[in-house]
Amino acid sequence: MSYELARPATNAEWVAYHDIRRVAIFERYLPGQTYDANDADELKELNFPHLLRLDGEAIGTIRIDFLGQAHAAFRLIAIRPDRQREGHGTVLLRVAEERAISFGCGEVILNAIKPALGFYRNHGYEMGPWFDVEPERAHSVRVGKRLPQQTTKPLVLVAPSLERLPDYAAALAAGWSPDTSGDVSAAQLAAISRDPAAFLADLTRQDGMFTQASGRQVPRLPGAVFWLDDGNFSRAINLRYVAGSDDVPDYVSGHIGYAVVPWKRRRGYATRALALILPVARETGLRRLEITCDEDNEPSRRVILANGGVQIGSRPQPQGTMKTVFRIDLWRHLP
Numbered sequence: 578m579s580y581e582l583a584r585p586a587t588n589a590e591w592v593a594y595h596d597i598r599r600v601a602i603f604e605r606y607l608p609g610q611t612y613d614a615n616d617a618d619e620l621k622e623l624n625f626p627h628l629l630r631l632d633g634e635a636i637g638t639i640r641i642d643f644l645g646q647a648h649a650a651f652r653l654i655a656i657r658p659d660r661q662r663e664g665h666g667t668v669l670l671r672v673a674e675e676r677a678i679s680f681g682c683g684e685v686i687l688n689a690i691k692p693a694l695g696f697y698r699n700h701g702y703e704m705g706p707w708f709d710v711e712p713e714r715a716h717s718v719r720v721g722k723r724l725p726q727q728t729t730k731p732l733v734l735v736a737p738s739l740e741r742l743p744d745y746a747a748a749l750a751a752g753w754s755p756d757t758s759g760d761v762s763a764a765q766l767a768a769i770s771r772d773p774a775a776f777l778a779d780l781t782r783q784d785g786m787f788t789q790a791s792g793r794q795v796p797r798l799p800g801a802v803f804w805l806d807d808g809n810f811s812r813a814i815n816l817r818y819v820a821g822s823d824d825v826p827d828y829v830s831g832h833i834g835y836a837v838v839p840w841k842r843r844r845g846y847a848t849r850a851l852a853l854i855l856p857v858a859r860e861t862g863l864r865r866l867e868i869t870c871d872e873d874n875e876p877s878r879r880v881i882l883a884n885g886g887v888q889i890g891s892r893p894q895p896q897g898t899m900k901t902v903f904r905i906d907l908w909r910h911l912p
Contacts, residue, residue, distance in 0.1 A: 590628055744810035
């Protein structure tokens with residue numbers, strides 16, 4: 578048997594996600610309440626819906642909400658009624674805890690339906706003074722568990738590798754996309770599943786054509802792709818350039834592209850990642866870098882300014898938004 582915990586990837590999987598929750602929880606335990614598949618909490622940036630698949634078949638659900646300060650909440654844990662009492666709930670809980678640990682969480686809470694309270698107690702969940710995020714409900718009991726702490730290592734840039742690919746895939750499965758202009762997580766997970774080595778080769782190749790999230794095909798540029806590692810995958814960052822020139826084509830937004838996983842934001846990782854890649858850029862012969870961010874993205878603006886960026890203008894985007902353009906003089910801002 579092969580289990581997989583991942584974000585629903587198709588319309589059929591989203592239907593299964595909502596059907597399992599509605600039937601296993603609301604129809605069975607909360608007959609007076611209406612299940613809302615469009616609840617606002619389902620769309621929050623740090624709330625991650627997951628399906629438990631067994632040999633590709635959807636059998637369970639959980640939503641992992643990251644609440645900051647190393648805290649997480651497990652929401653609407655459910656196993657499909659015809660697959661209950663087969664041990665799948667234990668697997669779902671274990672895999673969800675492993676994911677929360679890898680994302681830096683040290684404490685998790687959940688609201689246990691009262692008939693399931695014994696199950697959670699058997700897996701180490703206890704009532705107690707857990708961090709307060711919302712009032713308890715009459716039909717459930719707030720329980721929590723302290724998770725084993727994972728040692729955080731110094732931040733380093735590492736080359737993509739088969740050894741580190743599972744951590745990258747776990748971030749994709751949680752709903753993170755390395756392309757900030759569109760969600761490519763499902764497509765990349767499918768490519769990794771087909772042929773991991775071929776996926777890595779395509780990720781790092783520097784010739785041929787590349788299909789952007791918009792569907793536009795453009796030539797690849799020379800460059801370097803790195804992952805930021807603190808013991809687990811934290812972000813992707815890449816450098817692209819035109820040999821012999823300090824300029825970049827109009828189909829890239831600048832020399833540097835990066836995407837941090839949402840659950841590791843506000844830790845200074847973006848600032849550190851940009852600082853680490855500047856020496857790599859110098860080694861290519863570049864004299865200056867052009868970096869852009871969305872006009873209203875104040876955190877990215879601060880990251881760029883902290884690394885010597887100087888604002889030089891703005892640039893309209895096809896979708897009608899504006900990018901702020903910065904320049905970093907690589908030889909003026911030496912470490």
